[in-house]
Amino acid sequence: xTGVTQTPRHLVMGMTNKKSLKCEQHxxxxxxxxxxxxxxxxxxxxxxxxxxxxxxxxxVPSRFSPECPNSSHLFLHLHTLQPEDSALYLCASSHxxxxxxxGDTDTQYFGPGTRLTVL
Amino acid sequence: GIQVEQSPPDLILQEGANSTLRCNxxxxxxxxxxxxxxxxxxxxxxxxxxxxTKQNGRxxxxxxxxxxYSLLYISSSQTTDSGVYFCAVVMxxxxxxxxxxGTKLIIKP
Numbered sequence: 001x002t003g004v005t006q007t008p009r010h011l012v013m014g015m016t017n018k019k020s021l022k023c024e025q026h027x028x029x030x031x032x033x034x035x036x037x038x039x040x041x042x043x044x045x046x047x048x049x050x051x052x053x054x055x056x057x058x059x060v061p062s063r064f065s066p067e068c069p070n071s072s073h074l075f076l077h078l079h080t081l082q083p084e085d086s087a088l089y090l091c092a093s094s095h096x097x098x099x100x101x102x103g104d105t106d107t108q109y110f111g112p113g114t115r116l117t118v119l
Numbered sequence: 120g121i122q123v124e125q126s127p128p129d130l131i132l133q134e135g136a137n138s139t140l141r142c143n144x145x146x147x148x149x150x151x152x153x154x155x156x157x158x159x160x161x162x163x164x165x166x167x168x169x170x171x172t173k174q175n176g177r178x179x180x181x182x183x184x185x186x187x188y189s190l191l192y193i194s195s196s197q198t199t200d201s202g203v204y205f206c207a208v209v210m211x212x213x214x215x216x217x218x219x220x221g222t223k224l225i226i227k228p
Contacts (some may be wrong), residue, residue: 002163037160042123042218043205056215088160106209107152108216110162 003027006091006111013081014119021076021114023091031096032074033108034066037088049074050096081118088113121146123208125219132196133227140191140222142206151182152216153191154205162205165191196226 004025013019025032034046048056049068063085065077074091092108122145132138142151150169156162166173166180168189173180177197182189193200203223207216 002161040220042220043207043216045215048215090160090162092162106150107164107167109164110154113160115160 002109002111004091004093004109004111006089006114008114009112010115010117012117012119013078015081015083017081018077018079020078021089021091021116023074023076023093023111025072025074025091025093025109025111027093027109029093029095029109030071031094032068032071033092033094034074034076035090035092037090037113039087043090047076078116081116083118086116086118088115121148121208121210121217123206123217123219125204125206125222127222128220129223129225131225131227134196134198136196136226138193138196138224140193140204140224142189142191142219144187144189144206144208147184147187148208148210150209151189152207152209153180153189154207155200156203156205156221158202165204193224196224198226198228200224201226 007022031050033048036044045058046060047066052068063080067075090113091111094106094108124143126141152167153165154162168180168182170182170184177194179192203221205221207218
């Protein structure tokens, strides 16, 4: 148990569906992240939120839409996905004091992931 | 951009064996972390180790920043050590983690 939860754990959706992934952290962290993990590829950072503000968007297609209503919750809204979007989607959180050099407190804690299959 | 390479890509060992996993990176970094992902997908941070050596039970890690590599040692392997081990480094410019492709470790009983 890392203190970061994700729901659902598994999701199968068609290309015309709209669904949302949810992440919640109980660690008092300020930063939250979405990663995509595809088979045989390194983790890809998708979005970063720091104090509820989006600070990174790594050229992610608009069919993925993040939402961070507060520092404890992060959503990823999905619509008109493609089969190649099938992957494990991981949420993480960390302390991240803006402007400071990376330190021990920036260690990221990961949720268990959502296994997404797009048919 | 910075490159992170891990070796070996796959490793199969008998329970009780020792192993060494390597991570090479192409540029200077101000930190490096090792993670373990279990067969069910859960990622756990093992070490934050920008330099020097740290130990935690049967696991230890050493980073030689001047030579741009880090090693993860697993002693007396157990089946629960199976999974994928990732190293990740941080770019100073935007604090993003840059991940290696991982080493898949299988420990046979």
